[in-house]
Amino acid sequence: MARLPRLSIPDWPHHVVQCGHDRQVIFHDDEDRKAYLMALREGAATLRMAVHAYALLDREVHLLITPPSAQALGQLMQAIGRRYVTAFNRRHGRTGTLWEGRYRTTIIDHGADTLTAMRYIEQAPVRAGLSAVAAGWTWSSAAHHLGHARDSLLLDVPAFWFLGNTPFDRQAAWLRSLEDFLPAEVVERMTHSVMHGWPQGSGAFLASLARYTERPLSPRPQGRPRRTA
Numbered sequence: 001m002a003r004l005p006r007l008s009i010p011d012w013p014h015h016v017v018q019c020g021h022d023r024q025v026i027f028h029d030d031e032d033r034k035a036y037l038m039a040l041r042e043g044a045a046t047l048r049m050a051v052h053a054y055a056l057l058d059r060e061v062h063l064l065i066t067p068p069s070a071q072a073l074g075q076l077m078q079a080i081g082r083r084y085v086t087a088f089n090r091r092h093g094r095t096g097t098l099w100e101g102r103y104r105t106t107i108i109d110h111g112a113d114t115l116t117a118m119r120y121i122e123q124a125p126v127r128a129g130l131s132a133v134a135a136g137w138t139w140s141s142a143a144h145h146l147g148h149a150r151d152s153l154l155l156d157v158p159a160f161w162f163l164g165n166t167p168f169d170r171q172a173a174w175l176r177s178l179e180d181f182l183p184a185e186v187v188e189r190m191t192h193s194v195m196h197g198w199p200q201g202s203g204a205f206l207a208s209l210a211r212y213t214e215r216p217l218s219p220r221p222q223g224r225p226r227r228t229a
Helices: 030-047 072-092 112-122 167-179 184-196 203-209
Strands: 014-019 050-056 060-066 104-107
Touching (some): 014 072, 014 112, 014 184, 030 060, 030 072, 060 112, 104 184, 112 167, 112 184
Antiparallel strands (some): 014 104, 050 060
């Protein structure tokens, strides 16, 4: 099956995943993670990119970001790649590529789907066995959303503000969300969506995206077509 072109549409949240080549480690220690976040922070500021959530694992990165233009997402990932990979190779005495091909991305509907994507991202360290609880992983946006730290990189999505009338209410609601792990079938569906570029949202949301592209927006049903009488 031919690879579908990536979708990048302004003013919609995008879930982005970037993996190490051949699943190799892309963060050996905290200094590597600090360098990546610095590259992300500078790139986002330059391109006026809204960053809503992130998780830096040993072998992959998850981001939830909203680009201001169709080109901004690609420009951001290129800028991060140039800066971070150069620094990583210099620091660890290596050469060559670090990433496993191109980054993967999918568009997320506003509202509840955005919060589900945030849960998926901030629970990723737990699924990867890096932390017993989402709040315990330093290198994600969970601490910011739980009120444990203030991260100027992040801009809360509108749906997050509907979790409560006060910061305390929102943080408490988000803690309950992170402690309630997404069902395995939801994790599988979201992983498949981002790795294959299928947008996540309602039928009306998919219909609204159709005016931006002619590429398929959902996978075709598997198996032979049902015969009619």
